[in-house]
Amino acid sequence: MIYKAEKENIAEHLDIWSNSYKLYVPSETGELVLYETKQEINWQQVPVWGGIKEFVFPGRNRVVGNDENKKTKPVMLVGVRGCDLRALVEVFDKIFLEQEPADTVYKKLRENLTLVSVDCREPAETCFCTAVGGNPYGEKGFDLNISFLNDEVLMETASGKGEKLFENIKLPKASKEDIKKRDDIRDTSERAVKINFKRDYKKDNFREKIENNNDKKYWEEKAEDCMICGGCNFACPTCYCNLLDEVSDSKEIKKVLQWDSCQLKGYARVGGGANPRPDLWERFRQRYLCKFRIMDEEFSVPGCTGCGRCISVCPADIDIRETIEGLL
Amino acid sequence: MSAEKLKNPYNPIKATIVNIIVNAPDIKTFKLELEEPIEFATGQFIQLTVPGIGEAPFTPSSKPGRGKNIDITIMKVGVATGVLHKMKAGAKVAIRGPYGNGFPLDKIRDRELLIIGGGVGLAPLRTLIYEVMENKERYPRPLLLYGCKTPEGILYKDSFSDWEEDFEIHRTVDNPNEEWQECKGVVTTLFDKIKVDTDECAAVIVGPPVMMKFAALELENMGISPERIIVSMEKNMTCGFGKCRHCLLGDYYVCKDGPVFTYKQVKGIPGAWD
Missing domain, CATH: 2.40.30.10 (Translation factors)
Known part of the structure; x- marks a missing residue:
């Protein structure tokens, strides 16, 4: 269902929903816009820093020895972007819910989450979702999607969870013209994103180009400034590599799941010391291979949604688009 | 929910x-x-x-x-x-x-079976030795080749006499002591001592990566198909069920697609033996 509302109404709606949900909204925090439990919402800035993976797959989370039956208030995440939704639905849900065995901790957090996405109207210069099969608006996985028109907003529900939000809110349905207006705005945003990276992962065959290039010199040159901080992985909405930290005490078995980075030297090392990728260039290339070949094979989508966070986070100014461009 | x-x-x-x-x-x-x-x-x-x-x-x-x-x-x-x-x-x-797939019994039963162990690699192979001894009729001619650095390093020293009833056994060590009467050298040196039907037999190799690499290569050179050479890979299996990605070897998760592979599956993958 697509409803139509006035811009000013959104604050009232969020107010109503905050009675039943713990609300996280994109909000300015220092120099960054983060998902916070604040009142002031920044609807414009893309992407919201930190993204949404922290909400279903926290950076460090007790997975054994926690109280699994503890009840928590439902969480509503407002202002989610298409790139992050795509990572959640196409990668995270597949690996942690659909592929057995399901991760029970993820499942609980995921089911507790209501996702309110928003169309991107002012893509950042690091955005390139359209080059990797995405769009600057939510296509699936949202419960409610908000599209800002000029004075009005369209609110599209896509699940029972989303429909439930309007049980006590009466709104008119959007007309065909309203939807046309929304789609025109979306087209404009799409064109704006396309300027940032005029490539298409399928047509330009990123996968094959990466696979076929095992030229040590090329990758060494691209990785030359890498500081091996792992920031690109931690900021990435599709990266979920993790390690299990053993923190049991004498009374109880406790384990903590913690994000890991394939760029770190010890990532694939085994107990005896053997390491299949001791050199940085191999690990650097592996990240591209993983995203555009292995994940593509596994999830039928590349492990990159074009959110551009790896570009903004990199202290060495390494740009994934330039690395790929050099291979085409 | x-x-x-x-x-x-x-x-x-x-x-x-x-x-x-x-x-x-x-x-x-x-x-x-x-x-x-x-x-x-x-x-x-x-x-x-x-x-x-x-x-x-x-x-x-x-x-x-x-x-x-x-x-x-x-x-x-x-x-x-x-x-x-x-x-x-x-x-x-x-x-x-x-976790993992285990040794492919359908590929090794009813054939001459060459079990090749290196060092502590004999530990997982011991479960296969049990399998052979429990199902003798399915293993027409089992052979066990075992290589170790030193005679002291040999695992399950007391078990070999039991196993000799069912297996043709050859052992070698890199550094023999004065009492050592058997072979000297790496495990592939034992290949000269055996006669197998290379068109039919199957081989299972478990040991340090470098040992598996050279033993598999040598067996292939002897004419055994890489599909009938079985290896057990060791990578960083952190979760055990395909959700942490640490053990990725090419497109394979060693934890759930392996740890047992045919030599054909893994021989060309960079980093396989490192």
């Missing part, structure tokens, strides 16, 4: 070390009693928790099947195994699993 209660896959079963056997310098077999039974097949692995220290993958070395008692033979190589080697009977550990 869903009606069925899913099990937390990270939650291990508690276990007690009931006995410790010293097999060789730096290699011990830990006899465990689990609070709940598990069922494992030959070549599958488990994740062993050393409480407060770490968790690591190991292949059991006792008879495959269902039960509360399993043996794990472990070499001291890193932090977790170092702490484990200092533990005494009565100490508490935990186990989850089993």
Whole structure:
């Protein structure tokens, strides 16, 4: 269902929903816009820093020895972007819910989450979702999607969870013209994103180009400034590599799941010391291979949604688009 | 929300070390009693928790099947195994699993079977030796080739006399002592001593990566198809069920697509033997 509302109404709606949900909204925090439990919402800035993976797959989370039956208030995440939704639905849900065995901790957090996405109207210069099969608006996985028109907003529900939000809110349905207006705005945003990276992962065959290039010199040159901080992985909405930290005490078995980075030297090392990728260039290339070949094979989508966070986070100014461009 | 209660896959079963056997310098077999039974097949692995220290993958070395008692033979190589080697009977550990595919019985039964072990690699192969001894009619001619650095390093020293009833056995060590009467050199030197039908036989190799690499290469050169050469890979299997990505080898998850592969599957993958 697509409803139509006035811009000013959104604050009232969020107010109503905050009675039943713990609300996280994109909000300015220092120099960054983060998902916070604040009142002031920044609807414009893309992407919201930190993204949404922290909400279903926290950076460090007790997975054994926690109280699994503890009840928590439902969480509503407002202002989610298409790139992050795509990572959640196409990668995270597949690996942690659909592929057995399901991760029970993820499942609980995921089911507790209501996702309110928003169309991107002012893509950042690091955005390139359209080059990797995405769009600057939510296509699936949202419960409610908000599209800002000029004075009005369209609110599209896509699940029972989303429909439930309007049980006590009466709104008119959007007309065909309203939807046309929304789609025109979306087209404009799409064109704006396309300027940032005029490539298409399928047509330009990123996968094959990466696979076929095992030229040590090329990758060494691209990785030359890498500081091996792992920031690109931690900021990435599709990266979920993790390690299990053993923190049991004498009374109880406790384990903590913690994000890991394939760029770190010890990532694939085994107990005896053997390491299949001791050199940085191999690990650097592996990240591209993983995203555009292995994940593509596994999830039928590349492990990159074009959110551009790896570009903004990199202290060495390494740009994934330039690395790929050099291979085409 | 869903009606069925899913099990937390990270939650291990508690276990007690009931006995410790010293097999060789730096290699011990830990006899465990689990609070709940598990069922494992030959070549599958488990994740062993050393409480407060770490968790690591190991292949059991006792008879495959269902039960509360399993043996794990472990070499001291890193932090977790170092702490484990200092533990005494009565100490508490935990186990989850089993994981992985195990040895492909359909590929090795009813053929001449060449079992090739290197060092502590004999531990997982011991489960296969049990499989052969329990199902003699399915293994027309089993051979066991075993290589070790030193005679002291040989695992299960007392078992070889039992195994000799069923297996043709050849052993070699790199550094013999005065009493050593058998072969000297790496395990591939034993290949001259055996006669097998290279068009039909199957081989299973478990040992250090470099040993598997050269043994497999040599067998292929002898004419054995890479599809009938079976290896068990060791990579960083952290979760055990394909959700942490650490053990990716090419497109394979060693933890769930392996750890047992045909040589054909892995021979060309960069980093396979590192």
